[in-house]
Amino acid sequence: MVSTPVRAPPLAAVLALATLGVVAACDRSHGDLTGAWKTTTGSMTLRQTGDQVVGRYESPVGAFHGVRRGDVVSGVWTQASANRDCGTERGGSRFWGGFVWRVRPDGRRFAGSWSYCDDKPEFASGGIWVGERTGAMP
Numbered sequence: 001m002v003s004t005p006v007r008a009p010p011l012a013a014v015l016a017l018a019t020l021g022v023v024a025a026c027d028r029s030h031g032d033l034t035g036a037w038k039t040t041t042g043s044m045t046l047r048q049t050g051d052q053v054v055g056r057y058e059s060p061v062g063a064f065h066g067v068r069r070g071d072v073v074s075g076v077w078t079q080a081s082a083n084r085d086c087g088t089e090r091g092g093s094r095f096w097g098g099f100v101w102r103v104r105p106d107g108r109r110f111a112g113s114w115s116y117c118d119d120k121p122e123f124a125s126g127g128i129w130v131g132e133r134t135g136a137m138p
Helices: 011-029
Strands: 036-038 042-049 052-057 061-070 070-080 095-103 108-112 128-133
Touching: 011 052, 061 095, 095 128
Parallel strands: none
Antiparallel strands: 036 042, 036 128, 042 052, 052 061, 061 070, 070 095, 095 108, 108 128
């Protein structure tokens, strides 16, 4: 019987696959955000598909969409009215702003801030936005 030597995969391929596994594990460690939430803006529903996060909140009635990168979600909110008219439209409304959240490792809580119009969310010109998951999607 003739034996054929077994060749190891190139080191670059092994490292690339290992890196992908680590990145995927980091993203999963914060969990999918889909579900019902109680927040400083009232009750809210979130749906996460890949890195896209969309949702609606009740008080006042509004919607938002954002992108999730690891433990940070950032995006834009819109409402039919607010304390500040931005003068330009986003998502069909002149009442909008930005937000940024940091998701806790358990994926059940977030803390962040929101702003009006083009103000930077990090400076919280609108206020603080915190939330806790209360259950699955209704």
